[in-house]
Structure formats: C-alpha cells, structure tokens
Amino acid sequence: MNATALAIGRCGLVTGVGLDAPSTCAAIRSAIDNFQETRFRDGGGEWLMGCEVPFAEALRGEARLLKMAARAIAECLDGLERRDCESVPLLLCLAETERPGRIVRNDGQFLRQLEDELGVRFHAQSAVIAQGHVSAAIALHQARHLIDQGGVSHVLVAACDSLLVGAALKDFEERERLLTSQNSNGFIPGEGAAALLVGALPATAQGQLGCHGLGFAVEKAHIDSDEPLRADGLTAAIRQSLADAGCGESVLQFKVIDASGGEYAFKEAALAFSRLDRTKRTEFDVWHPADCIGEVGAAIGLVMIAVLKSACEKAYAKGSRVLLHLGNDNGRRASMIFAWHPAGA
Incomplete structure (x- = not known):
C-alpha cells in the first residue's frame, strides 16, 4: 500500500430506523424503512414523506442535532476513560455552509456545545468539516494525516445532519430534487448522526x-x-x-x-x-x-x-x-x- 491504512474501530449510529448501530444496521440489512408523513406539505398541498429519528422529546433545530450527535458519539466511545477521550481529536462533519436551511449557525460554537453535552474536551486538533456528503472522506484523509504526523493514535470522526427543515425542503423542491406528489424523480428527506473511531491499521490486522x-x-x-x-x-x-x-x-x-x-x-x-x-x-x-x-x-x-x-x-x-x-x-x-x-x- 502506498499510504497508511486506517482501521475502522468502534462505531455509533442514530437514524430513523434505529437509535444505535446494531439496530440501524439490522434494519438496513432487512430493507426496513421508517418513511412517514412529516409536518411539511409539498407544492401540491400533500404531506411530504420523511424519515425522522424517533426521539421521545420534541426537540428541534440545533438542540436536535446536538442530541443525535452526542448519542452516536457516546455509543462509539462507550467504555473508554474520559482521559483517553481527551487525547482523541474530533473531526465533526456538517452540512455545506451554503446549503439553504442549514441548521448550525456557528460551527465552532456547535463543537463546543457538543463537548459540553458529552462532558468531555477533545484534543486541541479537533475541527469541523462542513462539506456535506464528501465530509466523511475528507475527515478520513485528515485523520490519516493526524495519525501519521500529528502524534495521535486515534481520531474520532462524527457527523450529524437533517434535511427535515422547511427552508431546505423548499429549496430542494424548487430544484425538483425532492420526492413529492408532483415529482417521482427525487429523494425522501431524513436525518441522522454517526461516529467512527479510527486508528492505524496494524500489520497483522485481524477481524x-x-x-x-x-x-x-x-x-x-x-x-x-x-x-x-x-x-x-x-x-x-x-x-x-x-x-x-x-x-x-x-x-x-x-x-x-x-x-x-x-x-x-x-x-x-x-x-x-x-x-x-x-x-x-x-x-x-x-x-x-x-x-x-x-x-x-x-x-x-x-x-x-x-x-x-x-x-x-x-x-x-x-x-x-x-x-x-x-x-x-x-x-x-x-x-x-x-x-x-x-x-x-
């Protein structure tokens, strides 16, 4: 291999089909969805379908994103000592800054609020990667650099996002991207969070x-x-x-x-x-x-x-x-x- 390979270790997931990684992966393996009518209507007056995370609390906006992200990260880091977490940089993947309906107003503040929610301070080289879908790959690239040259053994890569936001849905519908009563060539909006703990792949990697x-x-x-x-x-x-x-x-x-x-x-x-x-x-x-x-x-x-x-x-x-x-x-x-x-x- 030409570059350092990364081992994908622990993981955590929060989606519309499961509040942890095992249940989410089992649902996806079984092709189970949770598509339901949302509180939004399309241009034809029909209720939009969506996939909402089934929280008991009626949270909206940044508070909802924080809860999703914190739950996924907590699952990923379950069992680790706090002092171990503090030596791990967090690379947080978020929506593109220019996307209409983007929930997070201040990336740096959101990262600090997430640390407060989790009760831990991550490594000083923690950062936000606001690049939408491709954020995950960019984060792995940065994680590889941090492990190779930044003196850390592990990096936490996390992401959270939601398209169940009025401004975002309006923009996507106007661009004919959304599945509606008037457009069959589109997607169903959802939301979710995920976290992975990555490190260098050992030479004798097993399982x-x-x-x-x-x-x-x-x-x-x-x-x-x-x-x-x-x-x-x-x-x-x-x-x-x-x-x-x-x-x-x-x-x-x-x-x-x-x-x-x-x-x-x-x-x-x-x-x-x-x-x-x-x-x-x-x-x-x-x-x-x-x-x-x-x-x-x-x-x-x-x-x-x-x-x-x-x-x-x-x-x-x-x-x-x-x-x-x-x-x-x-x-x-x-x-x-x-x-x-x-x-x-």
Whole structure:
C-alpha cells in the first residue's frame, strides 16, 4: 500500500430506523424503512414523506442535532476513560455552509456545545468539516494525516445532519430534487448522526475493516449543471483512490454509494464504473443505505462505512474489497477503497 491504512474501530449510529448501530444496521440489512408523513406539505398541498429519528422529546433545530450527535458519539466511545477521550481529536462533519436551511449557525460554537453535552474536551486538533456528503472522506484523509504526523493514535470522526427543515425542503423542491406528489424523480428527506473511531491499521490486522485508498475530484457536469454527464469527476476520484490503495479495479467485489433517489446519482455511478471496469464479473452488487433512512446529508458517508463494517463482521458482505463513493450537489466527488481483514487470515 502506498499510504497508511486506517482501521475502522468502534462505531455509533442514530437514524430513523434505529437509535444505535446494531439496530440501524439490522434494519438496513432487512430493507426496513421508517418513511412517514412529516409536518411539511409539498407544492401540491400533500404531506411530504420523511424519515425522522424517533426521539421521545420534541426537540428541534440545533438542540436536535446536538442530541443525535452526542448519542452516536457516546455509543462509539462507550467504555473508554474520559482521559483517553481527551487525547482523541474530533473531526465533526456538517452540512455545506451554503446549503439553504442549514441548521448550525456557528460551527465552532456547535463543537463546543457538543463537548459540553458529552462532558468531555477533545484534543486541541479537533475541527469541523462542513462539506456535506464528501465530509466523511475528507475527515478520513485528515485523520490519516493526524495519525501519521500529528502524534495521535486515534481520531474520532462524527457527523450529524437533517434535511427535515422547511427552508431546505423548499429549496430542494424548487430544484425538483425532492420526492413529492408532483415529482417521482427525487429523494425522501431524513436525518441522522454517526461516529467512527479510527486508528492505524496494524500489520497483522485481524477481524478489522481497513480504509486503504482515498480519492477526490470535481465534476463539472453536476446535477445543477447544463453540461452533459460523462462522470469525469467521479471516474477521476475512483482512479485516485485505487492508486492510493495500490490496486486495480479487478479486486473490487461490490460497492456502496450515497444515492438517495433520483436518476442522476445512479446514472453517474454506473457510468463512472463502466469507464474503469475491465474485469469480467458475474455480479457486482450496489448498496445504497439511503433507501432505508432517506437523504441524511453529511451523515451518509459514515453510515455507509458503519453498514459495511457490520456486514463484514457478520459475514453477509458481498466480498472483502469494496468501493464507496460520495458526491455533493456542487460537484465535489470522493472515493474510498475498503478491505476486510478476517480473523485468522
């Protein structure tokens, strides 16, 4: 491998189908969703469908995001001593700053409030990554740098987001991105939070999921562009991640993508891989967890990784070498190469 591989250790999840990682992953494995009518109406006067986290408390805004994030992080860090947590940087993934309806008003203040909610102060190199879907891959890239050169052994990567916000739903509906009574080519909005504890992958890794490659690029023909889609950006990101992992596409056995509805993301994913695929395959599964939890914004990348980790641990994954990729509406693309290292191998 050309770069330090990251081991995906503990994880925590809070979604519309489960308030922890085991229940969320079990629901997604069983294709169970929690899509229900929300308190919002579409332009045709019909109730919008959504996937809301089933909290007993009626929390809204930043307070709701804080509770989701704190619960996911607490699950991830359960059992660790407080002094151990204080030596771990937190990289918090949030929605893009320019997205309409973004809940968090001040990123730095939100990070401090999260620490207060958890009752712990994380390492001084903690930071917020406000890059939407691709935040997860950027956070893993930064985590690798911190472990290689920052003198830390582990990094906590977390994310929280919600699209069940009036301003966000209005914007997406006007752009014909939302699934409504008048548009079948769209997504169902959701919300959620996720957390992963990552460290350097040991040379004798056993029973661990490793991230071996990361790649980034920009797609000019993004979903709001008038340019014809050739998937140049995603293709470049996948190529870079394969080069970073020191392998070719022939080792890949299935992929997990962030598509949440609408034909664009599925078309782009198929087109990009077809430009790279030179291997005769009898099958190549495509997993998209948003089918069960809805479009959860910045949290989707970590959810995908947690779902993959659970699938590998419980031996229902479709292979041990996996491609994951992410994309933002503004054209930013990210690709990740993962490998499962089974116990006793």
